[in-house]
Amino acid sequence: MLALAILSLLTAIASLVFAGAAWQKTKDVRRPDPAAVESLPTDVAGLRAEVAALRAESAMDLRHLAVVRFDAFGDAGGHLSWCLALLDDNGDGVVLTSIHGRTEARSYAKSISGWESSQLMSPEEAEAVQQARPQR
Structure with a gap:
C-alpha cells in the first residue's frame, strides 16, 4: 500500500513538472516576436486575392x-x-x-x-x- 502511495505521489509530481513546462511554452507563444511581425507580408491586395481564391475553392465543400x-x-x-x-x-x-x-x-x-x-x-x-x- 505504501508503494502505491509513493508511486501516486511521484506521478503527481511528474504531472506538475510537465504541466509547468507546457504552461511556459504557451506563455511564450502568446507574445509575438517583433521580428516575426515585421516579416509579415504587407501586400494587402495580394492577401485579399488569396482569401477570395480559397473561398471559391471551398464553396463546393460539404461544410x-x-x-x-x-x-x-x-x-x-x-x-x-x-x-x-x-x-x-x-x-x-x-x-x-x-x-x-x-x-x-x-x-x-x-x-x-x-x-x-x-x-x-x-x-x-x-x-x-x-x-x-x-x-x-
Missing part, C-alpha cells in the same frame, strides 16, 4: 451539416431515427435518413439542389436542411 433525431414510431423511444443534411455553400448536397423500428431499419438518400429537393421531404428532412442553412 454545412445538421442532424435531426426523432422517434419514427410511437412505440419506439430513444430518438433512434435520424436525418443528416450535408450541403455546400450553394445548398447542393444530400439528406440521409435512417428510420429505426423494432425489427428493422431503413435508410434513404435524397439529393438537394439550391436548398430544395425534387423529391418530397419529410418534416424531419426539411428541418435538417433548414438547420444546415447558414443564417444571414
